[in-house]
Amino acid sequence: MxxxxxxxxxxxxxxxxxxxxxxxxxxxxxxxxxxxxxxxxxxxxxxxxxxxxxxxxxxxxxxxxxxxxxxxxxxxxxxxxxxxxxxxxxxxxxxxxxxxxxxxxxxxxxxxxxxxxxxxxxxxxxxxxxxxxxxxxxxxxxxxxxxxxxxxxxxxxxxxxxxxxxxxxxxxxxxxxxxxxxxxxxxxxxxxxxxxxxxxxxxxxxxxxxxxxxxxxxxxxSPTFVELKANDQVAEHPLKELFSTGMPGLVAAFGMRMAENGGSYMLQTLSMSYVVAVAGSNADRGVLSWGVALGALVGLFTVPFSGALSDRFGRRVIYRAGSVFLLLFAFPAWWLLSLGNHYIAVAVVTLGVGFGVNFMLGPQCAMFPELFGARHRYLGVAMARELSAVVAGGLAGVLGSYIIAVSNANWMLMGVYMTVLAAVTTLSTFMVPETAGRDLTRLEDAVRLPENERGDVTTRVPGVADTLGYQSVAASN
The missing domain is CATH 1.20.1250.20 (MFS general substrate transporter like domains)
Incomplete structure (x- = not known):
């Protein structure tokens, strides 16, 4: 065959x-x-x-x-x-x-x-x-x-x-x-x-x-969807399910994206506009763009490395490490950018993106799918990522540019902005349970509504342990 x-x-x-x-x-x-x-x-x-x-x-x-x-x-x-x-x-x-x-x-x-x-x-x-x-x-x-x-x-x-x-x-x-x-x-x-x-x-x-x-x-x-289909558990109305039972996970994921997505946009795009505003006619956009390239180069290693670390130490602690890094990095980073030195700016962007942002991105890859139940997982992750990008990344460009324009490139205000984003993400990591090793055939979300606010739900796809011979079923939090 x-x-x-x-x-x-x-x-x-x-x-x-x-x-x-x-x-x-x-x-x-x-x-x-x-x-x-x-x-x-x-x-x-x-x-x-x-x-x-x-x-x-x-x-x-x-x-x-x-x-x-x-x-x-x-x-x-x-x-x-x-x-x-x-x-x-x-x-x-x-x-x-x-x-x-x-x-x-x-x-x-x-x-x-x-x-x-x-x-x-x-x-x-x-x-x-x-x-x-x-x-x-x-x-x-x-x-x-x-x-x-x-x-x-x-x-x-x-x-x-x-x-x-x-x-x-x-x-x-x-x-x-x-x-x-x-x-x-x-x-x-x-x-x-x-x-x-x-x-x-x-x-x-x-x-x-x-x-x-x-x-x-x-x-x-994917093995999970195959089992859903085989056991007649595929959702007919995943959007309804997501917004009736999945809102806590959606809100938590939304918050966790603020520093990762918003911080990335600030460092990779706004930082260049900021240094150009500070340096004026001495600005060399070609040199500044190397910060983005080097950050991506570092990310080739730090994204899978932080993902692997989350397997050993848990998703939350590694994700939180990245957000706390940006929290502590925010004010020193924007002060260094205010010096107008192109090579210092490249180092700031490389460090912030390569380690701060990517240490959140690595564990996020597994954590977000683990937050949602099998019947509305694709939709849940999509809505968490795309809606948060409008607020985190989109607003960062508009609001950040406005702050630079009206404050005469005040580095402290930019530091406050990034600190707020990092603080929201850090707090959001306390809203979710540890998801590493979660059984992805479970039908309920990792972050659940109070018992009296949710309907009855089957714990997981029936019979999955017998058919998923190559994938062990881990205990769920």
Whole structure:
């Protein structure tokens, strides 16, 4: 019998499980790399290329503003993608949603490489760019969530933190690839760059799509969802379940994202704007951008390392270590940035992102799927990640820029802002029980409503211990 003919419910041998675990890791990592390659590349092109090619040039400043608006459109679409595909992931399965999201996300990115410019078709050019960005963000809204859920449900229980963190290496790798690709583009003569050179990396992303799609099509559904389906436990209305019983976990996860997502945005983006404001005409944006690249390079090691540490010492203590690091780092970091020294700024960003942010990101990969019950896990993680990103990352850009503008780049106010984000996350880690080793076939959330506020729920998928021979069932907190 060919591998493609093997029923999803057929028991896996140890060798088959090892092969599927490898496929799941590759499929998830490639998707993450593609998502962040496109995200970072689009951001780098926004102010230097798209503003010139896709908008009228009678007012260059407004063209740049309009270009950044198309960048923001992707963030608006992400929560909607998370809601729709998160719901589908709990109804039809993790695998097939990830197949759809990689097609949507990668297809839109490749399409950008084919778009006509303003000189060719006028206002149709920015309209097409916005549509492509909306589709890209719509698919990305559930891509990262699906990768973490799939890996958490596939991973060996005692090494779940490490394996679930592996796809997030793709985030770091994608950011690095985009930085290198953009640097190589800037070596081209400007005429060739604007004529056709900028299209190359967007078109090249098609190769990543094909590879990720091939691997995902040959991947079996996650063991947890297979058991849900086999025992007729798949939720018909996961959104209703999430908002009726899963709100405590959703609120806790939302709070835990404040320092990780908001702190990341402050360090990787606002810090550069801040140093430019302080240094003025002496600012060298090229040198400052190396902080982001080096932070991503460090993250290639600290994300899986912190995930592995969470397997040994628990998710909460490692997550809390990252948030406390940022809590203590906030004021010294912004004071150092206020000196206007480019190389000190690079060191600050590298240290803050590489260790503070990534020591939360590593355990988060397994912790968030462990917070939610099996019937609404995909949707729960998607809503926690995408809604919090609007508040943490989106507000950080607007509010942070406003503080810099009205306070004459007062470092203490920026330090207060980051301290508040870190404090919220630190407190949120006390709202959840330890989730390491939690049985992912359980149907209730780790953070539960009081007994009189929730309906009766089956403890876990019946009969799972007999069919999941390759995955031990751990005790739940």
């Amino acid at each position: 060919a591998k493609s003919d093997v029923p999803e419910t057929a028991p896996m041998s140890e060798a088959e499980y090892a092969d599927q675990l490898k496929r799941a890791t590759l499929a998830s990592s490639l998707g993450s790399a593609l998502e962040y390659f496109d995200f970072a590349l689009y951001g780098l092109c926004t102010a230097l290329i798209f503003n010139t090619l896709f908008f009228p040039q009678d007012n260059p400043a407004m063209a740049t503003v309009a270009s950044f608006a198309t960048f923001g459109v992707g963030f608006i679409a992400r929560p909607f993608g998370g809601l729709i595909f998160g719901r589908l992931g709990d109804i039809i399965g993790r695998k097939w949603v990830l197949v759809v999201t990689i097609i949507l996300m990668g297809g839109a990115s490749t399409a950008i490489g084919f778009l006509p410019t303003y000189d060719s078709v006028g206002m149709l050019a920015p309209i097409l760019l916005v549509i492509a960005r909306l589709v890209q963000g719509f698919g990305a809204g559930a891509e990262q969530t699906g990768s973490s859920v799939l890996m958490a449900e596939y991973a060996p229980v005692k090494q779940r933190g490490f394996f679930a963190a592996l796809p997030y290496i793709g985030i770091q790798a994608g950011s690095l690839m985009a930085s290198v690709a953009f640097f190589l583009l800037t070596l081209m003569p400007e005429k060739q760059l604007l004529a056709w050179g900028w299209r190359i990396p967007f078109l090249a992303s098609f190769l990543l799509i094909l590879l990720a799609l091939f691997i995902r099509m040959h991947l079996r559904e």
